[in-house]
Amino acid sequence: MTDFLLKRDIENETVDTESAEKINPLADKAIGVFDSGLGGLTVLKEIIKLLPNENTVYFGDSGRTPYGSKSADTVRRFSRQNTRFLLEQGVKMIVIACNTASAQAYNEVRQIAGVPVIEVITPGAQAAVAKTTNRRIGVIGTRGTVQSGVYAQALARSSGRQLHISQQACPLFVGLAEEGWWNNDIVKSVAGVYLEPLIKDNIDTLVLGCTHYPLLAEAIGQVMGPEVELINAGHFVAEQVMQQLRRDKLLNAQKQLGWHQYFTSDSASHFQQLGSSFLEQRIQAAGHIEIENY
């Protein structure tokens, strides 16, 4: 298990005493975002919504997905390569838009990044604690995320009170999401099997602890029922991004809308097609990257 939560909190207490007018010369650079595939687009979408003037570079490692069933060492190596690729694009910040990589590689990414790094676990845990009324919270994620124990740690740290936490790994969800099967009978029947123990556990809040899962949110919501609140951390992560950029005087001051670049380690046309339908705006171009070269 990683100690990134503690380190992050300490880092956030740093107070910038420079004048508010002084803008960091890197402010017009892009925000770099990576995930094991399409899932991180659920985070990118919220970043673009909240910070429309920011430029972004997205890398989806669809050629090596899923991360959730790979060893921590492999996820760390992949995450370092993804980070090096984004740094080569001159980004001013790295957003690890993947729970598995946040859980297993946050410290490694921070060590090589030299720019601020945002993870996706703490914001979701905080949102879940704020929402629950019966203090029974469910977490679904990849096997890697669930086994790392980071959600239990983050939830406990975010709550002053005793919580009942039920966790469930849902590895098949990632393949379904990458395939574009977001809400059909197969997804609902797989979800029915995975989510049954959480329904029995009477949770009132469910953390979608994998950035691919919001793509399946409709099906998951139908299985869980309307009384269970689904937590998609994307919006809360975007808020973290904004706060960190503000603290570092890195907010882009341009008046026009930002530009967005997309790269993948698998088929660029598949990424373009599914990515556009998810983002609800056409991805004009996506580049193919040989990520093993980084």
Ligand code: DGL
């Ligand atoms: N979307 C990723 C996550 O949030 C990884 C899914 C996977 O590749 O297994 O964990």
